[in-house]
Amino acid sequence: MWPLLQIELYKIFKRPRTFIAFAVIALIIFLIQLALKFGGEEYVGLVMSGLSSTFEAPPGQVLNGYFVCYNILNLLLIHVPILVALIAGDMISGEANMGTLRLLVAKPISRTRLLFVKFTAASIYTILLLIWVAILSLLLSIVLFGTNELFVPRGQEVNIISSHDILWRYAAAFAFATVGLITVAALSFMLSTFADNSIGPIVATVCVIIVFTILTQMQIPFYDNSIKPYLFTTHMLGWKGFFYVKGNEGVTIDGSIENIRAVIKSGLILAGYAAFFLFTGIWYFNRKNILS
Amino acid sequence: MSAIIEVKGLTRNFGEIKAVDDLSFTVTGGEVYGFLGQNGAGKSTTIRMLLTLITPTSGTIEIFGMNLREHRKDILRQVGAMIEKPDLYKYLTAMENLRLFATMSGIKISEKKLMDQLEMVGLAERAHSKIKTYSQGMKQRLGIAVALVHDPRLIILDEPTNGLDPQGIADVRNFILHLSKDQGKTIMVSSHLLGEMELIADSMLIINKGKKVVEGRSDELLNPEKIQVEILTDNTERTRSVIKESLWGQYLLDKDHDSVLLEMQKKNIPELNRMLVEKDVNVISLRPKHSLEDFFLSLTRH
Amino acid sequence: MKSLIYILAIISVAAVSPARGQTPEEVINKVKEKLDKVNDYEASGTMKMNVSFIKAPVATVKIYYKKPDKLKINNENGISLIPKGSLNISVGHIITNAGKFDMIDLGKEEKTGLRIIKLLPKDENADVVLSTFYIDEAQSLIKKAKTTTKDNGTYELELTYGQYAEYGLADKVIFSFNTKEYKLPKGVTFDYDDGAKKEPDSDQLKNRKGKIELSYSSYLINKGVPDSIFQ
Numbered sequence: 001m002w003p004l005l006q007i008e009l010y011k012i013f014k015r016p017r018t019f020i021a022f023a024v025i026a027l028i029i030f031l032i033q034l035a036l037k038f039g040g041e042e043y044v045g046l047v048m049s050g051l052s053s054t055f056e057a058p059p060g061q062v063l064n065g066y067f068v069c070y071n072i073l074n075l076l077l078i079h080v081p082i083l084v085a086l087i088a089g090d091m092i093s094g095e096a097n098m099g100t101l102r103l104l105v106a107k108p109i110s111r112t113r114l115l116f117v118k119f120t121a122a123s124i125y126t127i128l129l130l131i132w133v134a135i136l137s138l139l140l141s142i143v144l145f146g147t148n149e150l151f152v153p154r155g156q157e158v159n160i161i162s163s164h165d166i167l168w169r170y171a172a173a174f175a176f177a178t179v180g181l182i183t184v185a186a187l188s189f190m191l192s193t194f195a196d197n198s199i200g201p202i203v204a205t206v207c208v209i210i211v212f213t214i215l216t217q218m219q220i221p222f223y224d225n226s227i228k229p230y231l232f233t234t235h236m237l238g239w240k241g242f243f244y245v246k247g248n249e250g251v252t253i254d255g256s257i258e259n260i261r262a263v264i265k266s267g268l269i270l271a272g273y274a275a276f277f278l279f280t281g282i283w284y285f286n287r288k289n290i291l292s
Numbered sequence: 293m294s295a296i297i298e299v300k301g302l303t304r305n306f307g308e309i310k311a312v313d314d315l316s317f318t319v320t321g322g323e324v325y326g327f328l329g330q331n332g333a334g335k336s337t338t339i340r341m342l343l344t345l346i347t348p349t350s351g352t353i354e355i356f357g358m359n360l361r362e363h364r365k366d367i368l369r370q371v372g373a374m375i376e377k378p379d380l381y382k383y384l385t386a387m388e389n390l391r392l393f394a395t396m397s398g399i400k401i402s403e404k405k406l407m408d409q410l411e412m413v414g415l416a417e418r419a420h421s422k423i424k425t426y427s428q429g430m431k432q433r434l435g436i437a438v439a440l441v442h443d444p445r446l447i448i449l450d451e452p453t454n455g456l457d458p459q460g461i462a463d464v465r466n467f468i469l470h471l472s473k474d475q476g477k478t479i480m481v482s483s484h485l486l487g488e489m490e491l492i493a494d495s496m497l498i499i500n501k502g503k504k505v506v507e508g509r510s511d512e513l514l515n516p517e518k519i520q521v522e523i524l525t526d527n528t529e530r531t532r533s534v535i536k537e538s539l540w541g542q543y544l545l546d547k548d549h550d551s552v553l554l555e556m557q558k559k560n561i562p563e564l565n566r567m568l569v570e571k572d573v574n575v576i577s578l579r580p581k582h583s584l585e586d587f588f589l590s591l592t593r594h
Numbered sequence: 595m596k597s598l599i600y601i602l603a604i605i606s607v608a609a610v611s612p613a614r615g616q617t618p619e620e621v622i623n624k625v626k627e628k629l630d631k632v633n634d635y636e637a638s639g640t641m642k643m644n645v646s647f648i649k650a651p652v653a654t655v656k657i658y659y660k661k662p663d664k665l666k667i668n669n670e671n672g673i674s675l676i677p678k679g680s681l682n683i684s685v686g687h688i689i690t691n692a693g694k695f696d697m698i699d700l701g702k703e704e705k706t707g708l709r710i711i712k713l714l715p716k717d718e719n720a721d722v723v724l725s726t727f728y729i730d731e732a733q734s735l736i737k738k739a740k741t742t743t744k745d746n747g748t749y750e751l752e753l754t755y756g757q758y759a760e761y762g763l764a765d766k767v768i769f770s771f772n773t774k775e776y777k778l779p780k781g782v783t784f785d786y787d788d789g790a791k792k793e794p795d796s797d798q799l800k801n802r803k804g805k806i807e808l809s810y811s812s813y814l815i816n817k818g819v820p821d822s823i824f825q
Contacts, residue, residue, distance in 0.1 A: 007392050015383055061672070061673045078784070103379075106373050107397055109396065110364075160649065228787075234787070249644045250642070250644035250645055250650065251643070251651065289345065290346065
């Protein structure tokens, strides 16, 4: 297994395309940090607009590394799936397109094993991408903006979390985001087994995510109770659950999560989707005639 | 030698189309087996079925005496293949490609051995260049090196000379002969050119529209007891009458009036030639034709 | 004007009433005298907030005060969310400017025996509309104050005293105030719906009381506080 995995990782990281994703992420994060460094107080003003009629809070305190990271994740985690699709959607179809798939499949490795290895490689790429996001969005933001309590703006309430109670939440959030993005990778990977060119699966994944995200964000009661709970994009926001805290008479309870069951449920649903996509892909690929 | 590939009743349908239709053949160990047919005759589909890329609709394939379905891994470990264009990872070097496919075949191989392989196909100097900088001929040679990297018993080459210049074609031809004669490999080569197969194949299979046309040893197929000889002279009428009046008259065929055609034993051609020269016929050419080529040409024409 | 004369009449009647002992002015003045002993202070303590739509940790704060009306609450290692306007309506501020108010004596509260004095600003344009003080006459300490403002609703203060009582400085202040509705558009927050219970009644959301509890652990009194702190 390990030599094969090494090969797949070698193939991924020998391609310039792979690093586009890392560069794009660095660029986006840097741009957000730059904007917040110079115009952050206005942004904080916007986020706190609901409070400003009753409360005063120095924007400088709200605008810290943790807050910047939260906002980067808020913006970025909706778009990282596209970068994941770029690689995962190419895993099978790209080989078909290049003409190397027929050589791989004619090797003494079962197709199931080949797909498991390839999916593992795509997942490792996804994890590395998230580690990259974590380094830039959390560590670099802390260096640039310092630390303080984390101000979490929500639709109908505000959570403030103690500085010493934040890092584990980020660790958990990144772990959760990993599950979410691996689900996207699995979707893309499944579509990749269907196609003989890489554009199709990548575009299809992006379209699915755009449509689902719009449905998730739309506040229409009809969708709220009918299809929203089944969209994986709804559950991909679950990382935020780690920043929704419990309170006792208005006081944040350190180490608490408002609804851990919902977060776990979302995580399980995502894992379920990932498994479904992966096994559908494997099932299909085992029956596929390699004509490319 | 025992049968290396044993195919029985192999059929593959794509919807209404029968790409391969009840095909049976046997490849014997140590031989170069020419697999002939026009483009679209079903060669590639057959080869892909031998390599488990396509599932047969019906029929059985046995390789090394084992059922391909049941012993896929054991069989493929000993099979090397180049299928159509030798597409490799363009963004990797020759060395990297070779190492990668060796690992995929389940073997560990030293850097030196890999270099030897590249040396053998004449790519040692470019071992560390990316494939995207390679010419078609170089890619073809690397494709063969990839097929051979794990030292397989059986080598399947699908149109290995496609897109090569005459020198490249000759190189590949010599290489195949070298593998067969010097290394004792069993090699199945597909082609749509009979002339090319004549030069290397020990046995041949010709298929058309997915069906077997003929199979047999090349010398028997190409050198039957009686062959047709076409005589071209400066005066066809006179030549015909000279032959009619001689002992050779009984062999004369009447079907073609533009040239003179005889059906006779190949060994008697020099004697016929001597007779014509003695009778003052100006011979331009004496060309033996075999029915296989006739047949194959007729296929290509249509 | 008529009503003012009426009120003044009541005050004067109250003032001469022997049962009451001190006039409201005397009571307020005594409180003022006590507070006047403090030119500035720097206090350490904690701040606890209880607002329906906010969950925040207990804050470790430093409170700075300088005569006559400078007050600053600094969160030492967190985000200091402080209700708007509350600082200007501090007790001290009103007491110091007692001259600008008319006083109405409402006698003693039955249960606690606290003296109740209402203060009405003479200036009709003042933000404060009405302020009611509940004063412990014996110690000259304000125990409770209710202030109604034009712009920021009604505030209520409850003060508990301990070792700094001689300076009129409380150990604990509970500050109650009205909060307005809070809502952010979902497009800004991309909320994750974790199924937590939503507020059932939006009316409740709109007219809520918020509470802030300040507990002072120590005061440094009259040691000098630089003006720069209040910037």
